[in-house]
Amino acid sequence: MLKGFSVVVFVVLIASGAFLFESCGKGQPSAAPNSEVGLVFDVGGRGDKSFNDAAYLGLQMAKDSLGMKYQYIEPSGGSDRESALRQLASQKSIGLIFGVGFIFTDDITNVAKDFPDKKFACIDYSYDSTKALPKNLIAIEFRENEGSFLVGAIAGLMTKTEKVGFIGGMESPLIRKFQAGYEAGVKYVNPKCKVLVAYAGVTGEAFKNPAKGKELALSQYSQGADIIYHASGVTGLGVFEAAREMKKYAIGVDMDQWNEAPGYVLTSMVKKGNVAVYDIIREWKDGKFNGGTAEIFGLRDDGVDFVYDKNNKPLIPESVYKQVDGLRNDIITGKIRVPTQ
Amino acid sequence: MISQIFSLAFLAQTIRITVPYSLASLGGVYSERGGVVNIALEGIILNGAFCATVGTYYTGSALFGVICGIAGGLLTALIHAVVSIHIKADQIISGIAINLFAVGITKFVLEILFHSSSNSDRIPGLPHIHLGFIENQPDVARLLGNPLVLLTIIIVIASQFIIFKTRFGLRLRAVGENPEAADTVGISVTLYRYYGVLISGVLAGLAGAWLAFDQHSFTDGMSAGRGYIALAAMIVGKWNPLGAAAACLLFGFAESLQIQLQGAGLPTQFIQMIPYVATIIVLAGFIGKAVAPGADGVPYEKEK
Numbered sequence: 001m002l003k004g005f006s007v008v009v010f011v012v013l014i015a016s017g018a019f020l021f022e023s024c025g026k027g028q029p030s031a032a033p034n035s036e037v038g039l040v041f042d043v044g045g046r047g048d049k050s051f052n053d054a055a056y057l058g059l060q061m062a063k064d065s066l067g068m069k070y071q072y073i074e075p076s077g078g079s080d081r082e083s084a085l086r087q088l089a090s091q092k093s094i095g096l097i098f099g100v101g102f103i104f105t106d107d108i109t110n111v112a113k114d115f116p117d118k119k120f121a122c123i124d125y126s127y128d129s130t131k132a133l134p135k136n137l138i139a140i141e142f143r144e145n146e147g148s149f150l151v152g153a154i155a156g157l158m159t160k161t162e163k164v165g166f167i168g169g170m171e172s173p174l175i176r177k178f179q180a181g182y183e184a185g186v187k188y189v190n191p192k193c194k195v196l197v198a199y200a201g202v203t204g205e206a207f208k209n210p211a212k213g214k215e216l217a218l219s220q221y222s223q224g225a226d227i228i229y230h231a232s233g234v235t236g237l238g239v240f241e242a243a244r245e246m247k248k249y250a251i252g253v254d255m256d257q258w259n260e261a262p263g264y265v266l267t268s269m270v271k272k273g274n275v276a277v278y279d280i281i282r283e284w285k286d287g288k289f290n291g292g293t294a295e296i297f298g299l300r301d302d303g304v305d306f307v308y309d310k311n312n313k314p315l316i317p318e319s320v321y322k323q324v325d326g327l328r329n330d331i332i333t334g335k336i337r338v339p340t341q
Numbered sequence: 342m343i344s345q346i347f348s349l350a351f352l353a354q355t356i357r358i359t360v361p362y363s364l365a366s367l368g369g370v371y372s373e374r375g376g377v378v379n380i381a382l383e384g385i386i387l388n389g390a391f392c393a394t395v396g397t398y399y400t401g402s403a404l405f406g407v408i409c410g411i412a413g414g415l416l417t418a419l420i421h422a423v424v425s426i427h428i429k430a431d432q433i434i435s436g437i438a439i440n441l442f443a444v445g446i447t448k449f450v451l452e453i454l455f456h457s458s459s460n461s462d463r464i465p466g467l468p469h470i471h472l473g474f475i476e477n478q479p480d481v482a483r484l485l486g487n488p489l490v491l492l493t494i495i496i497v498i499a500s501q502f503i504i505f506k507t508r509f510g511l512r513l514r515a516v517g518e519n520p521e522a523a524d525t526v527g528i529s530v531t532l533y534r535y536y537g538v539l540i541s542g543v544l545a546g547l548a549g550a551w552l553a554f555d556q557h558s559f560t561d562g563m564s565a566g567r568g569y570i571a572l573a574a575m576i577v578g579k580w581n582p583l584g585a586a587a588a589c590l591l592f593g594f595a596e597s598l599q600i601q602l603q604g605a606g607l608p609t610q611f612i613q614m615i616p617y618v619a620t621i622i623v624l625a626g627f628i629g630k631a632v633a634p635g636a637d638g639v640p641y642e643k644e645k
Contacts, residue, residue: 045458046458047452047456047457047458047459048457048458048459048561049457049459049460050459052458074458171609171610171613196603197603197609198600198603198609199603199609199613201613202613205562205565205566208560208561208562208563208565209563209565210556210560210563211358211361211552211555211556211563211565212565212600214555214556215354215357215358215597215600216600216603218350218354219350219354219600219601219603222350234459234460234560234561234562234563237459237460237556237558237560238556241555241556241557
C-alpha cells in the first residue's frame with residue numbers, strides 16, 4: 001500500500017515538475033477590463049532565438065512605446081496550448097490574445113468562437129480562404145517567399161559551383177513557401193544554378209533534430225553545393241555546424257543567425273514577428289482591430305527582409321548587394337511576382 | 342549516381358548515424374536482459390547530452406564532458422532503477438515520467454545557464470586521433486579518428502562476450518528470464534537488475550555525449566526520438582548485442598540512404614518513408630519471432 005502510494009507521489013512530482021519548469025504564467029492582475037495583451041508562445045518559448053523571441057520583442061516594443069501591459073504563457077506541449085489561450089481569454093483585464101505559430105491554428109479558432117468579446121491574433125496562422133475566420137480573429141501571415149527570393153538571389157549570384165542547397169524542417173506548405181521563393185530567387189539571377197532540396201522529416205520533430213540537419217547539410221556540401229539556406233528551426237543549427245566543418249556558407253532564417261557560426265553565415269532571411277505583434281497591438285489600441293481577415297506582412301510592410309550589416313558586409317560584394325536591393329524594389333512595386341509553391 | 346551514393350562519404354555518414362543508436366540500443370539490451378523495460382532511454386540520452394555539454398563548457402575538457410555525460414545518464418537511470426526495482430512501479434510509467442522530466446529539466450537549466458530555451462553556447466569537440474595511413478580519405482579519417490566511434494565498436498563486441506560468455510552475463514540473463522530460479526540459487530535479483538539498468542544509463546549517457554559533441558552544443562530536445570528507435574533496434578536484434586548493433590546499422594543505412602536520395606530528384610515524401618518501410622520489412626520478413634526475456638517488465642516479488 002505504502003509502495004503504491006509512493007509511486008503515485010513520485011510520478012505526480014516528476015510530471016508536475018516537468019510542467020512547472022515550463023509553464024509559468026507571468027505578470028500581475030490589474031484593474032481595467034480589456035486593457036492588457038496576452039500571448040501564448042509556441043513550444044520553444046522565450047529564448048528560442050527565433051520567432052518566439054521576435055514576438056516577445058514586439059510585446060516589449062508595445063510596452064515601451066504604448067505603455068501596454070502584457071502577460072504571457074510558455075506551454076510545454078500540445079494539450080496545454082488551448083488551455084493556455086483559454087486561461088488568458090478568461091481574464092477580465094486581457095482584451096487581445098496572441099498565439100505564436102501555425103500550430104495554434106485550430107486551437108485559436110475554437111477559443112475565439114468561445115470568447116466573442118475578446119480579440120485574437122495568430123502568427124503564421126494557416127489560412128484557408130474557403131473557411132470564414134471568426135470576426136474577432138486576425139490571421140497574421142508573412143510573405144516568407146519574398147524574403148527567401150532575395151536570399152536566393154544572393155546565393156545564386158555568389159555560388160562558385162553553380163549549386164546551392166535548401167534544407168527544410170517539417171515538410172509542410174509553410175516551409176515549401178520558403179523553398180519556392182528561394183528557388184525562384186536563385187533561378188532569376190542564375191538560371192543555370194542547381195538547387196538541391198532536402199527536408200528533415202514529416203513531423204514536428206523535424207524542427208528539433210540538429211544531428212539530422214548536419215548530416216543533410218554535409219551531404220549537400222559534398223554533392224557540390226557551396227551555400228545552403230535552411231528553414232528548419234533548431235535543426236538548422238546542425239546546418240551551421242556543417243558549414244563550419246566544411247568551411248562553406250549557410251543562410252539563416254527568422255532572425256539574424258550570424259552568431260551561430262560567425263564568418264559562415266552569409267546572411268539571414270528575417271521574419272519580423274515583432275513588427276507584426278506591435279502593429280496589431282497598436283491597431284487594437286486605436287480601435288482599428290480589423291478581425292475576420294488575414295493581415296499579410298511582406299517586403300513592402302517591412303515584415304520580411306535579409307540581413308546586410310557590419311558583420312556580413314565583408315562577405316557580400318557591393319555589386320551583389322546593389323543588385324539584390326534592386327530586386328527588392330521590383331518585388332515591392334510588383335514587377336516581380338514571387339511564387340508561393 | 343549509384344557510385345555517388347555508395348561512396349566512402351556515405352559509409353561514414355551511416356556509421357555516424359549508427360553510433361548513438363547502437364550505444365542506446367546496447368543499453369536497452371543490458372536493462373531488459375536483466376528484466377527491466379527501459380523506455381527511459383530517450384530521457385537518459387537527453388540528460389547525458391546536456392551533462393556532457395555543461396561539463397565541457399565549464400572545464401574546457403572534452404574528456405571531463407564525456408564523464409559528465411556518463412554520470413548524467415547514470416543518475417537518470419538510477420531513478421528508473423529505484424522506481425522499477427525497489428518500489429516495483431510500472432516500468433513503462435516510470436520511463437515516460439523520466440522522459441518528460443528530462444525534457445523539462447534540461448530546458449529549465451539551459452535557460453538558467455545559457456539564457457536560451459533553444460541551445461547552449463558552443464563547446465569544443467572531442468580530440469581527434471590522427472591515423473596516418475588514411476589521412477588522404479578525409480571522410481574516413483574524420484570518422485575513425487573519433488574516439489567514440491572506436492569505443493562503440495569495442496563496446497558492441499565486448500557486450501556480446503559479457504552477456505553470453507561470462508558469469509556476470511549468465512546471472513544477468515537469469516534474473517531476467519526466471520528470477521525465482523536465480524533467487525533460489527542465491528543470486529541477488531535486485532543487485533543484478535540494478536547492474537543492468539545502470540549499465541544502460543552509462544551507455545545511453547554516452548550516446549547523448551556523442552550527440553552533444555557532434556553538434557558542439559546542446560539543443561532543446563536533441564535526442565529527437567533516438568531512444569525509441571534504439572528500443573526498436575533492440576527488439577529487431579532479439580535482445581542480442583550484435584543483433585541490436587546490426588539492426589542499428591540497418592536503420593542508420595536507411596536513414597543515410599534517405600538523406601542521399603533527397604538530392605536525386607525523387608519525391609521527398611516517398612524517400613522519407615524509407616527507414617520505416619525498411620523496419621517493417623525486416624521485422625516482418627527476415628527476423629522471425631522476437632521473444633523478450635521471460636520476466637522482462639515484471640517486478641520481482643520475493644516469496645516470504
